[in-house]
Amino acid sequence: MKKIITISLLSLLSTAAMGASFLDSVNRTKWGDLDVVWIEDNKFPRFNAAIYFQDGSLSDPFSGLTQGTFDQISSGTSKESEREISEFFDFYGADLKHTVTHEYSVYSVQGLTKDIGPVMGKVCELFSDAQYPQKELVSYVSRSKSRLKNLVTSHSALADRIFRQISLTETPYAVPVEGTLATFDKLNPVGLKERLSELNNAKKVLYLTGPSDIKKLEEVITKKCNWTAKSSYKNLVLKKPSSQSAIYLIPVPGANQAQIRIGRYVIPDEIKGKYDHFSFLAGFLGGGFTSKLVQELRVKRGLTYSAGAYVSMQRDYGRAGIMTFSKNESAAEAISIIRDIFQDVTAKKFTPEEFKHQQGHQIGGFSFTFEETHAFLSQIMLYDHQQRDLKELVNYPELIASLTPEALSQANLEAFPWERLTIVVVGDKSLEKSLSRIRPVRILNYQDYL
Secondary structure, three states, X not given: OHHHHHHHHHHHHHHHHHHHHHHHHEEEEEXXXXXXXXXXXXXXXXXXXXXXXXXXXXXXXXXXXXXXXXXXXXXXXXXOEHHHHHHHHHHHOOEEEEEEOOOOEEEEEEEEHHHHHHHHHHHHHHHHHEOOOHHHHHHHHHXXXXXXXXXXXXXXXXXXXXXXXHHOOOOHHHOOOOOOOOOHHHOOHHHHHHHHHHHHOEOEEEEEEEOHHHXXXXXXXXXXXXXXXXXXXXXXXXXXXXXXXXXXXEEOOOOOEEEEEEEEEEOHHHHOOOHHHHHHHHHHHHOOOOOHHHHHHHHOOOOOOOEEEEEEEOOOOEEEEEEEEEEHHHHHHHHHHHHHHHHHHHOOOOOHHHHHHHHHHHHHHXXXXXXXXXXXXXXXXXXXXXXXXXXXXXXXXXXXXXXXXXXXXXXXXXXXXXHHOEEEEEEOOOHHHHHOOOOOEEEOOHHHHO
């Protein structure tokens, strides 16, 4: 016992020291109109640059425009073809990625620090001179359509897509970021270049990790990227989700199991100041093998192999949800058990051991979140986007340790009120009868959500 206590204390001391060091390591400056956040990392001669654009798909006149703008940005400039651009980045071993959300977009570049000049110079060329050649665009549209049409063969991915659209129906966030079969044909070179121009003029933050000589990037970006910050975002105000009275059943061919999604969207007032409460709740419900959902659905009853939970937040909205699957014949039972779990957690029908175990699990795993320096960047970027103080991140273990069963109960009541939860099931049509014992069933066509 003495050894266990000693190890625990050393862990807490290590976490506290890491927290203080972390805050000191975050350097903020400005390069012209560009805000810059830099964390010095001398472990390897590599750099990681993530350009955050305070503009996402909410600005799209039709679904998929911003996604297509980033997807095809390297398809050709006035001087180089898609193949030549690809060979250039392959030669330098650079890794390019991008992410588009409704509220913001991120373009990331990783490479050797010695190559930062030519690599980032080429990235600036893409943002300044991308032409979106028609030939490559036709191929992109064809591939995108095929991917969506084939989604019916991946019932889990199809369930995620449909659940998002149905659960967010009352908001502008319901429109798919990646586009639809109906909107892909609207993509054209002129529209994509106009959207790229808007992104170039949006407020941006450059998040960097790497050795100190990474600062020479300032000259490259200032001379070649021509980025400004003329546009800014407008906060959206959403009303609380309305009551739900039906289960949405989406029949698909060849379904030997049912994909189950339960949840709703969350407005900022419901979660502001209590982010850690809801993070702890998500872990308690579906954060690993010992979580409540997995124990009840899998270990005790064998109804599923896995179950997960999340309560996530962006700036103006969030989502709370449960993800699992079961055999068609046991889908209704699984949903009923999930409902009972919500009721039990709200009523504090869980043991002190379960509660303490989850506290230890989340506190113990906290430090591992930052094993890679680029993990700092993603966390800082999220906190900046949410307009949160980084001290909340540093104090996370302390906040989790101070939580009470009453706080968990209240968080569950607020995140998962049964009457406001949307239930989507992707499976066999025969499920209608058993599901109707829980709520009236509305049958939908999956093709309407592609």
